[in-house]
Amino acid sequence: MMLAVIGLSGTVLLWEDSWILLEGANDAPTSNTAQLAKAIEVAVETAPELSRVTFAGEEIGLHQAIYADGSGAYIAQEGIVVDRWSGIWERPELWLFELHHYLLMGEVGKTITGVLGIILLAFTITGAILWWRTKQTFRFRLWPARYTASAIVRHHRDLGVVASPLLLIAAATGTMMVFPAISSALLSPVTTADPKPELPTDLASVGRSTDWAAVMANAQSAFPSAAARRLMLPPTPEEPIAIRFRQDFEWTPNGRSYAWVAPRTGIVVAKDDPAMGDTASAVVEKFYPIHAAKVGGILWRISMTFAGLALVLLGLFASWSFWTGKFNNRPESILRPAKAAP
Structure with missing residues (x-):
C-alpha cells in the first residue's frame, strides 16, 4: 500500500507544471540578473528569514521563495507576489513532494522510502523470474479481467513484467538518492578525489546593505x-x-x-x-532528472507516468487480494458466532 502511495504522488508530481495555474506560471523564464535581483528584494521584503529563492524555469515561470518558518510565496518575474502560503498544506505541490519523498514523516520517512525502493527492486526482479515459468499464458491488461484471486494474480504478474524495466529504473534511482552510500560503493571504480572548496566563515552577514x-x-x-x-x-x-x-x-x-x-x-x-568533477559525480547527477522525468521529453514523462500508475495498481490490488484472502481463509470457527452454553 505504501508503494502505491509513493507511485501515485510521484505520478501527480510529474505533471505539476500542468496544474499549477497561477498567473505567470506559463511565462518564459528570464536570465536578466537585474530582474532576478529584483525578485530577491521582493522575497526579502515579503516575509522575514528568507531561506531560498528558486528562480523561474522552463517548467514554472514563477520564482518560489521559501522561508525558515515553512511559509513561502510565488513571485512573478516582474516582481509581483501572486500567491502566499503559511505552510505546505496550502500548496498541493509542496505536500505531495513531502509525501513522495518523506511520507510526511521527515528523515524517518525518507529512510522508509529508501527501504521501500529496495523492496520494490526485490519484488520486480523476483516477479520477473517467477513470470518466466508462466510466460505462455501472458496477456497484458491494465485492469483484472475479474475480481477473483486467480485473475488478480495473473493481472499482477503480467502488468508487473511489462512495467518491470521502468520500475527497476525508478526504484534504483530513488534508492540511490536516499542512500548515497550505495551509489558511492557501486561507482567507486570511477570515483576520484574531488575536494570541495573551503568556504570562509568570517564574512559580514546578509542585511539591508546587501546589494x-x-x-x-x-x-x-x-x-x-x-x-x-x-x-x-x-x-x-x-x-x-x-x-x-x-x-x-x-x-x-x-x-x-x-x-x-x-x-x-x-x-x-x-x-x-x-x-x-569525476565520472561518478556525473552519473549521480543523472539520478534525479531520470527519476522525475526532467529529461527525455514527453515520451519519457509518459513512460514514467505508466510506471507510476502501474505501481499504484500493483500495490492496491495486491493489498486488496491479501486482505480479502486473509479474511475469507479464516477458519469457520472464527467467523461463526459462538453457540451459547447450555
Whole structure:
C-alpha cells in the first residue's frame, strides 16, 4: 500500500507544471540578473528569514521563495507576489513532494522510502523470474479481467513484467538518492578525489546593505553561459550566499554548479564547477532528472507516468487480494458466532 502511495504522488508530481495555474506560471523564464535581483528584494521584503529563492524555469515561470518558518510565496518575474502560503498544506505541490519523498514523516520517512525502493527492486526482479515459468499464458491488461484471486494474480504478474524495466529504473534511482552510500560503493571504480572548496566563515552577514544586483551579477560571471536557478541564504551568520547554476551539459533542472558570494562586497569567494568533477559525480547527477522525468521529453514523462500508475495498481490490488484472502481463509470457527452454553 505504501508503494502505491509513493507511485501515485510521484505520478501527480510529474505533471505539476500542468496544474499549477497561477498567473505567470506559463511565462518564459528570464536570465536578466537585474530582474532576478529584483525578485530577491521582493522575497526579502515579503516575509522575514528568507531561506531560498528558486528562480523561474522552463517548467514554472514563477520564482518560489521559501522561508525558515515553512511559509513561502510565488513571485512573478516582474516582481509581483501572486500567491502566499503559511505552510505546505496550502500548496498541493509542496505536500505531495513531502509525501513522495518523506511520507510526511521527515528523515524517518525518507529512510522508509529508501527501504521501500529496495523492496520494490526485490519484488520486480523476483516477479520477473517467477513470470518466466508462466510466460505462455501472458496477456497484458491494465485492469483484472475479474475480481477473483486467480485473475488478480495473473493481472499482477503480467502488468508487473511489462512495467518491470521502468520500475527497476525508478526504484534504483530513488534508492540511490536516499542512500548515497550505495551509489558511492557501486561507482567507486570511477570515483576520484574531488575536494570541495573551503568556504570562509568570517564574512559580514546578509542585511539591508546587501546589494543583490551585485551579488547576482558577480555570481553570473563565475558561470557566464549558465542559467541561475536558486539562491540560498547561509544557515548561519558570517557565511557566504550560495547561488546555484545550471550549465548546458547538466541534466538536473536546478544544476549542480555553485558560486558562493560575500554578502557585503558581492565578491565571489568560491565556486564548484561539475565540469571538473569525476565520472561518478556525473552519473549521480543523472539520478534525479531520470527519476522525475526532467529529461527525455514527453515520451519519457509518459513512460514514467505508466510506471507510476502501474505501481499504484500493483500495490492496491495486491493489498486488496491479501486482505480479502486473509479474511475469507479464516477458519469457520472464527467467523461463526459462538453457540451459547447450555
